Amino acid sequence: MSRWEPNARERLERAALELFAEHGYDNTTVAGIAERAGLTKRTFFRYFTDKREVLFYGQELLVQLFARSIAVAPESATPLQAITAALEASEAAFQPERRGLAARRQEIVAANASLREREMFKRVILTDTMGDALRERGVPDPAASVAAELGALAFGMAFRRWLDAPGEPKYGELARETLEEIRATAAGLG
Structure with a gap:
């Protein structure tokens, strides 16, 4: 070559x-x-x-997508609707042709403690980005922090589902469905 x-x-x-x-x-x-x-x-x-x-260079793209998507969500959007917009926009980073590489990357990260630590730090950055973007929209705490944490949870769960799903699933749809499932589960906790 x-x-x-x-x-x-x-x-x-x-x-x-x-x-x-x-x-x-x-x-x-x-x-x-x-x-x-x-x-x-x-x-x-x-x-x-x-x-x-x-293994981690795509994080900057996600941070930008999350912040921008939350910022431009309609004024009437609830905090979780703004988070949903961010999760759906992140589909740009999860194209079908990248799925095999993402799966291989995940195996490598899972096998190395220092890389798992870096992965957790990445999640903190994404959570902080979502929370900050919500607060800039005027969402007070604890609502901004809780919505951001739920968004980060949905992001991670949807990523694992995207890797494991048959066919060519769309990440944005999986993320939206996952966040809705988490919201419904949380509501049922009473």
């Missing part, structure tokens, strides 16, 4: 996931990833700060 082929980011991501699966996360180097992708270490660092970021 020529080092001048397009899609360097995707090539690096695929190479990293292959090597993480073959040799383990801790035994994989940036040099090895770059070599597998047919690129240089310098090219790797144009796209990622370190090998861990190969």
